[in-house]
Amino acid sequence: MNNGEGEADRTGAYVLGHSGGEIERLKAQARLIDPITRRILNEAGVVPGMRVLDVGSGAGDVAFLAADLVGPDGEVVGVDRASTAVDAARARAGERSLRNVRFLAGDPAEMTFERPFDAVIGRYVLQFQKDPARMLRRLADRARPGGLVVFHELDWGGPSSFPPAPTYDRCRRWGVETLRAHGTETRMGSKLHSTFVEAGLSPPSMRLEAPIGGGEKAADMLRLVSSLIATLLPEIERLGVATGVEIDVDTLFDRMQRESAEGSNVFFGHLQIGAWSRT
Numbered sequence: 020m021n022n023g024e025g026e027a028d029r030t031g032a033y034v035l036g037h038s039g040g041e042i043e044r045l046k047a048q049a050r051l052i053d054p055i056t057r058r059i060l061n062e063a064g065v066v067p068g069m070r071v072l073d074v075g076s077g078a079g080d081v082a083f084l085a086a087d088l089v090g091p092d093g094e095v096v097g098v099d100r101a102s103t104a105v106d107a108a109r110a111r112a113g114e115r116s117l118r119n120v121r122f123l124a125g126d127p128a129e130m131t132f133e134r135p136f137d138a139v140i141g142r143y144v145l146q147f148q149k150d151p152a153r154m155l156r157r158l159a160d161r162a163r164p165g166g167l168v169v170f171h172e173l174d175w176g177g178p179s180s181f182p183p184a185p186t187y188d189r190c191r192r193w194g195v196e197t198l199r200a201h202g203t204e205t206r207m208g209s210k211l212h213s214t215f216v217e218a219g220l221s222p223p224s225m226r227l228e229a230p231i232g233g234g235e236k237a238a239d240m241l242r243l244v245s246s247l248i249a250t251l252l253p254e255i256e257r258l259g260v261a262t263g264v265e266i267d268v269d270t271l272f273d274r275m276q277r278e279s280a281e282g283s284n285v286f287f288g289h290l291q292i293g294a295w296s297r298t
């Protein structure tokens with residue numbers, strides 16, 4: 020997969036890339052997941068006036084959420100190592116005329132900042148790290164003493180259907196096998212507790228939510244799943260997890276919707292797990 024960053028070693032490289040389609044997928048994902056992230060940040064204690072570091076800011080959605088929470092007296096710095104993502108996030112911040120958020124390119128665990136942050140936050144980023152505890156330890160150093168560390172990660176233990184919808188369940192298998200082959204931690208949500216402790220932080224407070232729905236109400240979830248499989252398709256095929264013919268990505272969403280309309284299935288999405296503690 021070409022992720023635009025010239026990473027030669029595919030295994031361990033960021034598997035989702037930053038194509039235009041992937042940036043759009045991140046934005047669609049945010050529409051479904053942002054309310055959950057907002058509840059996590061609220062409960063963790065992100066409040067007006069704070070200076071916040073958003074790690075792995077992607078298309079900018081978590082930074083925009085944090086910018087809303089910290090208000091005009093606060094400040095959010097979003098950092099992503101992919102310059103294509105940073106460009107997209109900057110353009111969106113410009114469209115929204117946001118003055119309290121800015122984006123930088125780099126790995127914040129390896130960067131120095133002019134001042135410590137009141138909160139270091141991130142969504143769906145630890146799962147892609149070779150050593151998440153090491154990264155978290157370094158990131159916690161970017162927070163002031165007593166500052167917040169808040170991460171929202173997903174967990175592939177969640178997606179399932181009842182009664183079973185075969186195409187949806189197959190998507191889960193394709194996703195898990197492909198991500199694992201790339202070194203992505205598909206149980207990162209459940210590992211947040213041990214990762215915080217290993218990073219030297221106090222045992223975190225945690226929150227669990229998950230998307231769930233059936234019939235028409237499941238459409239957004241199914242669309243998101245099919246767009247994730249579309250993003251992963253070249254790697255799914257390259258790794259021999261499934262063939263393009265078997266997946267037939269152009270009809271994947273419609274097939275899942277048809278199964279959903281025919282049955283009375285309920286679809287369970289990824290577990291969305293938040294963890295936070297203070298330095």
Ligand SMILES: C[S@@+](CC[C@H](N)C(=O)[O-])C[C@H]1O[C@@H](n2cnc3c(N)ncnc32)[C@H](O)[C@@H]1O
Nearest residue numbers: 075076077080099100101104125126142143144
């Ligand atoms: C799945 S996206 C999530 C984006 C955003 N946090 C959201 O939830 O919409 C993960 C992002 O983390 C970035 N990333 C992964 N590892 C990183 C690192 N070590 N430093 C900075 N960015 C990183 C990737 O480039 C990608 O844009």
